[in-house]
Amino acid sequence: MSGPDYPRRARGTASRLVAGEAVVIVPARHEAHVLNGPGSAAWALMDGKRARPEIARALSERYRVSGETAARDLDGFIAKLIALGAAEAGESPSPSSAPEPELPDGSAYEPPTVAETQALEVVAALCSSLREGAGGGKPKPPGTCRTLGACQKPFE
Amino acid sequence: MSETVRIDPSAPGGRLDAIYEAAFWDCRPLAVLWELTYACNLRCRHCYVEPEDAEPMTLRECTRALDELARAGVLFLVLSGGEPLTRPDFVEILQAAAEREFALRVLTNGTLLGEREADALARAGTASVDVSVYGREEVHDRVTGVEGSFARTQRALELLRARGLPITIKTPLLKSNRGELSCVRALAREFGAGLVVDVTVVPSASGGSAPLAEQLPEEEMLAVLRELSGGRPVPGGGNLEPLSPLCSAGRSTARLTPSGMVTPCVAIGEAAGSLRRSSFAEIWRSPRLERLRAMRLDDLPACRACGLRGHCVRCPGLALAETGDIAAASPAACRLARVLAALSGGTS
16 A cells, blocks of 8 residues: 555444453454453554554554554554454545544553454353353352343353 | 452453453443334244333434443443334444444344345344244244244345354244254254254243243253253353352343333343433443342342252342342242253252
8 A cells, every 4th residue: 555544443343442451343253352452542543534653653652662663563463453354444534523532541562462362152052051160269240141131241 | 339350361261251250340331232122023922022101212312322332331232122123213223333333133033124134234244133933934933923924034044144144043942832943953054043042931021921821841941951962961050159249230231121211131120210311321320220239149038048059040130020029039040940950960
């Protein structure tokens, strides 16, 4: 690509910042990803309105790393997200009226990355309790309510 | 509110499970089941839904509700009913939800699903379309009370499959469809769909017992579950632990009714507030939800010393619907615990 691109979330991708980490769901690939802190910040800024250098600059300022490091790490991160089907590179800024994104609390810098990927298992077990251990030690949240399906972990 | 729990990425089940757990302990709303309407074009024998007096939210109100839920941090949104596709603005609501980056799951009987709706579901990146199927054609139509419903549902499955949408077929174990599970399993295989078997029939929303007439006797339930588990012993795994809250309702999950009332779940009808009068964030802090969150096993006199606790997956809402008392023993849970105990090799 000759000019700067405008990275954005791929259509159909779901995401939310939960407990300081971005959970990104790519239904088409049936995968759920969790991003690390800097990755979550970068993801929040990937709204299609900001050019890639602008996002790198924001990361550099937020985490007090050199612009060169931030830009290099961001390139690798975006390439990874594109390969996962979670993001795409727009050639022009999106005409979005979305509010300013919520950024996670600052943490020590590490390259933005996809910290974990899990299969998004839509198929609920016959009886989720069949898979739950009886626990012990720390109390576990009740995993599921099979009865009405409403309070199951919705995609497990 | 409960204590703040840090995410432990080394926890069994990984980071995502740890995030779910953190949401549970911190009481952050993560998943909402939204009944868009109580209207339905079928008359299923076991249906628990009852109409609301208030008018359903308009499209404008629905859009505002989506903004509120997204702002509150809700990620998983289940669109349900009634039959959600009876709403003429279903596609618009779906699109508005997708624009707000919810992970979407839609529960439908499929009979009103055409090319336009299937395209919209695909465009929205719907993570699962759950379609109810009760058995072969004549059985299905008998359960739904509408002739031709099976054919229309099957057509919906074809439209969904053609677009590569993830399908989950849901089927309850009922007297009216006993013996049909193998047909439903075959259908699920044919469409590459997941299968969810629901073993519990619940009373109607106001506690009416009519749907319970469809409940399978305990020994039949045991036989079906034994067949499904392939004869393997099923490990125990109750959800009643001494220090643990009773369930995720009102902690990390909630339900939204067509008129905008927020309740902890579909089985606990007492509203914590209305989106027509308050923000979701305000409602989430309501004393009614706080009281529910504070309940523990010690608050359940009939359950705390029960020998079947290790197999019991008691639902507080179901106990409420069955007995009128959220803290009472739930006959359905007791029955299922006996069955699960038998499956695990324990006593029945």
